[in-house]
Amino acid sequence: MILEQGYIIKRKATIRQEESYTMRLVEAKEINAIMNLQHKVYEGLPNKQVLYKDTRQEMLEDLSNGAMVIGVYNSQEQLISYRYISFPGHSLKNLGNDIHLDNSELDRVVHLETTLVSPDYRGNKLQAITLSKAIELIKPLEMKHLICTVSPYNLFSLYNIMSAGLNIKSLKRKYASKELDGMWRFILHKDMSKSFSIENSELKMLKMDKIFEQKNLIEKGYVGYNLIKDSQMIQYSLSQ
Numbered sequence: 001m002i003l004e005q006g007y008i009i010k011r012k013a014t015i016r017q018e019e020s021y022t023m024r025l026v027e028a029k030e031i032n033a034i035m036n037l038q039h040k041v042y043e044g045l046p047n048k049q050v051l052y053k054d055t056r057q058e059m060l061e062d063l064s065n066g067a068m069v070i071g072v073y074n075s076q077e078q079l080i081s082y083r084y085i086s087f088p089g090h091s092l093k094n095l096g097n098d099i100h101l102d103n104s105e106l107d108r109v110v111h112l113e114t115t116l117v118s119p120d121y122r123g124n125k126l127q128a129i130t131l132s133k134a135i136e137l138i139k140p141l142e143m144k145h146l147i148c149t150v151s152p153y154n155l156f157s158l159y160n161i162m163s164a165g166l167n168i169k170s171l172k173r174k175y176a177s178k179e180l181d182g183m184w185r186f187i188l189h190k191d192m193s194k195s196f197s198i199e200n201s202e203l204k205m206l207k208m209d210k211i212f213e214q215k216n217l218i219e220k221g222y223v224g225y226n227l228i229k230d231s232q233m234i235q236y237s238l239s240q
């Protein structure tokens, strides 16, 4: 089923070219296209810490448990972007645990997992467009909490996610394994059932990569609610 169609700009070196795109759900049998795009995007990243690579097995398992991958295809039917969302339920990986959500809320959590855009197609707001589509798709499922992780070194992703109303609730190392010491991640959250308001008298600002200063602030109850893109400063407030 086609979810959306439109036009995007492909940029290669100095050439800009308008091209049609189609958005649809990616099927499990297309896992190779997902893995290939992930590999290409990862290899092109100047800082590999910003992307935790999903394994084929993890994704296939998630897809069989109701996860969705919204794919964007170019005019040659090549996958150029995707957004992966999952429903962690009461599993240990539920990020609701990291922000101390009540146990009874965990089955209303949606994880915004990986989002990738092929370098030639960046700048078309595909991260934001696929997020709006994801919110539309999950509406009938009566989910309440949108949660994701973003690296404190990933300006573009953090800016897009915070612009969509997700706020920083935690900062910690995630994805630790035998080989890996873990990577710093903000945990961002939006409660879709209510609007977020700030305590105006208690505002603070910190640069997005100041790990320990932000961690201290968050531990005191501050929430990061806005990112100023040019200065890379995050505005924090006590939430009401």
Ligand SMILES: CC(C)(COP(=O)(O)OP(=O)(O)OC[C@H]1O[C@@H](n2cnc3c(N)ncnc32)[C@H](O)[C@@H]1OP(=O)(O)O)[C@@H](O)C(=O)NCCC(=O)NCCS
Binding pocket: 041, 050, 051, 113, 114, 115, 116, 117, 118, 121, 122, 123, 124, 125, 126, 127, 128, 154, 156, 157, 160
């Ligand atoms: C984060 C990401 C998905 C955003 O892609 P996008 O939706 O195309 O980004 P936007 O359309 O919001 O881009 C806004 C501007 O930032 C630029 N931009 C976006 N991502 C960029 C990047 N990784 N490096 C340099 N510039 C980037 C765009 O070219 C655009 O510039 P313009 O204003 O001059 O046109 C994309 O950068 C990406 O795939 N990054 C690698 C994977 C990743 O970090 N994913 C998120 C964590 S899972």
